[in-house]
Amino acid sequence: MKDDGKIASIRKYPSPNSHIRLDEITYWSNGLRVKGLLARPKAEKPAEAMLYLRGGMQSIGMVRPARIAQFAMQGFVVFAPYYRGNRGGEGKDEFAGDDRYDAVFGVDVLKQFTDCENVHVYGFSRGGLMALWAAILREDIASVVTWAGVSDATATYWERIDMRRGLRRVIGGTPKKVPERYDDRTPLFEIKKIKAPVLIIHGTSDQHVDIEHAYQLEYCLQDAGKFHETWYSYGLKHHYPPALNRETVRALCGWMKGKRVEENK
Numbered sequence: 422m423k424d425d426g427k428i429a430s431i432r433k434y435p436s437p438n439s440h441i442r443l444d445e446i447t448y449w450s451n452g453l454r455v456k457g458l459l460a461r462p463k464a465e466k467p468a469e470a471m472l473y474l475r476g477g478m479q480s481i482g483m484v485r486p487a488r489i490a491q492f493a494m495q496g497f498v499v500f501a502p503y504y505r506g507n508r509g510g511e512g513k514d515e516f517a518g519d520d521r522y523d524a525v526f527g528v529d530v531l532k533q534f535t536d537c538e539n540v541h542v543y544g545f546s547r548g549g550l551m552a553l554w555a556a557i558l559r560e561d562i563a564s565v566v567t568w569a570g571v572s573d574a575t576a577t578y579w580e581r582i583d584m585r586r587g588l589r590r591v592i593g594g595t596p597k598k599v600p601e602r603y604d605d606r607t608p609l610f611e612i613k614k615i616k617a618p619v620l621i622i623h624g625t626s627d628q629h630v631d632i633e634h635a636y637q638l639e640y641c642l643q644d645a646g647k648f649h650e651t652w653y654s655y656g657l658k659h660h661y662p663p664a665l666n667r668e669t670v671r672a673l674c675g676w677m678k679g680k681r682v683e684e685n686k
Contacts (some may be wrong), residue, residue, distance in 0.1 A: 424449040425522070426529025434458060434486065441490040446500070450526045451519060453511040457502035458484050458526060460493035461534065467493075469678060470537040472527050473501035476546025476569075476634065478587055479514045480507065491667075495674035497541070500531045504551075517550040517574065518590050519608040524555040528562075532606040539563035541677045542617075546630055546659070547571050553608035553638075556615045564677045565615070568669075569630050569659050572638040574606035580631055612641040618648040620676055622669065624657030652674070 427449050434443040444459045452612045461467070473489050476482040483490025484501040493499045502523045505512035514520055527539045527585060542565045549570015556562045571577050575596045580586050604610065617641055623635035635651065642649040652669075654661070661669060 438490040474544040474548030474551040512603040521554040549601040562617040575603040630657040639655040
């Protein structure tokens with residue numbers, strides 16, 4: 422649709438960091454008004470842009486202002502979609518169904534606040550699905566980072582007993598009844614279309630997203646001849662300890678910037 426990615430409204434949002442400005446953005450995606458949070462350093466206009474794709478489903482795992490401000494402090498304009506159906510947005514969360522376009526068109530939102538031609542994409546947990554789809558469906562992605570990221574929707578259903586009821590409701594059945602709907606949400610089948618470098622971060626003892634998601638993604642990227650790196654942390658779970666989390670954020674942001682320079686040489 423011609424309005425996809427256009428901004429419908431902007432509302433200033435309370436920021437937990439005096440150096441970062443936050444705004445809640447309402448934008449168009451597939452004819453729906455969807456919301457997200459934008460973070461910008463006040464001191465200067467950043468040279469880099471990041472699409473931040475949250476984990477969880479519906480209200481679980483919602484975008485946290487302090488988290489995207491943390492990334493903005495690393496020198497990025499950051500936009501984090503809530504995904505459709507959340508926080509007053511229209512439509513419904515589909516767990517990487519048509520709501521993947523909320524990520525796709527989120528790139529267009531970001532470009533209205535930066536001069537960057539290419540945008541970095543970061544996905545955490547369920548956001549890993551969204552990040553990979555954004556890189557598959559767009560050609561202006563500079564790099565992709567998936568941290569504790571889901572890569573296989575079918576595996577998620579069988580692994581997460583606590584999520585099965587919600588997934589059946591959102592997707593419309595189990596993988597046995599509607600396998601094609603789970604396959605359609607799984608980016609591994611289309612990984613050859615990714616052009617951007619990919620960084621995979623995962624703890625080997627992740628209790629929410631099994632390390633096999635990372636291993637499968639690594640295998641598919643390698644098989645397709647795609648540039649990728651892996652940062653596996655032995656014994657770590659879904660959420661890293663605070664100090665290591667901060668260190669990893671700084672490191673992955675440096676990786677994004679460094680790979681962008683390398684790719685543009």
